[in-house]
Amino acid sequence: MSISKVNNNRRFYLLVLLIMAGLSVMAFTMRDSYRRVPNNSFGKGERLEYRVHYGFINAAEAKVEVSNSIVKVNNRPCYRVNVTGRTVGAFDLVSRVRDQWRSYIDTSAILPQMFYRNIQENSYRKEETLTFNHGSDVVYAEEKGEKKSYKVPDNIHDVISGYYFLRTINFDKISEGQIVELPTFFSDEVFPMRVRYRGKEVIKTKFGRMKVLKLNPVMPENKLFKGENSIRIWVSDDENKVPVKAEVDLWIGALEMDLKSYRGLRNEFIIQK
Numbered sequence: 001m002s003i004s005k006v007n008n009n010r011r012f013y014l015l016v017l018l019i020m021a022g023l024s025v026m027a028f029t030m031r032d033s034y035r036r037v038p039n040n041s042f043g044k045g046e047r048l049e050y051r052v053h054y055g056f057i058n059a060a061e062a063k064v065e066v067s068n069s070i071v072k073v074n075n076r077p078c079y080r081v082n083v084t085g086r087t088v089g090a091f092d093l094v095s096r097v098r099d100q101w102r103s104y105i106d107t108s109a110i111l112p113q114m115f116y117r118n119i120q121e122n123s124y125r126k127e128e129t130l131t132f133n134h135g136s137d138v139v140y141a142e143e144k145g146e147k148k149s150y151k152v153p154d155n156i157h158d159v160i161s162g163y164y165f166l167r168t169i170n171f172d173k174i175s176e177g178q179i180v181e182l183p184t185f186f187s188d189e190v191f192p193m194r195v196r197y198r199g200k201e202v203i204k205t206k207f208g209r210m211k212v213l214k215l216n217p218v219m220p221e222n223k224l225f226k227g228e229n230s231i232r233i234w235v236s237d238d239e240n241k242v243p244v245k246a247e248v249d250l251w252i253g254a255l256e257m258d259l260k261s262y263r264g265l266r267n268e269f270i271i272q273k
Helices: 003-032 089-094 159-166
Strands: 047-054 057-066 071-073 076-087 098-106 112-121 124-133 138-143 146-151 179-186 189-205 208-217 231-236 243-250 253-263
Touching (some): 057 089, 189 231
Antiparallel strands (some): 076 098, 098 112, 124 138, 189 208, 208 231
């Protein structure tokens, strides 16, 4: 083999090695492009059940469950979180609701990789799947075979993953009255999920007296909720940060939600004597 051919082969192999090295660096960079969020608040197998009531009348029930296994979505390990809600009793006769929501939440970034909802409210039906590409900041929506794409901000959330991200926040570093804002994608648009921290107190629950953090999702003006402070949520003031009570002021009246049962918490509840 001539010297020129040897040199050409060496250049070819060197070029291949450089390309492979470049691809490896790109892959490493893409993997590391995700943020890292410390999470000591929730994990696999968590199950929360809530009772929604209008005074003494039961109106609905809801379940929030984290699957016992980790699943891969977009080649990323994810928590699979299912949220189901249904009306009960007399409310079921007046306004029948059977809703299912599901989010696949990246275990290290606490960001959604996929979101699914199946809404059945009286005669209204909606089934939709969202796929998140955080590398390109694009959300792909699919409904009834129709596909659309939307450009979104960095570290975009769905409505479920945003709640789980809030559970990882250290509220001791948040000032009373301060608003935490998360970019969120819902119903084909981006909106800021804004939650105001209202401080701490102790409340009675069916499990005993508990220290809680008071949160107030800031609601835009609308025809359903009664003002921007119409939703008040009390979450356990511990590592779990589990919602244990909520009050919602509607123009037609007020609803309350209480934690009915739980299992699989990452940390034990701290009950006051």
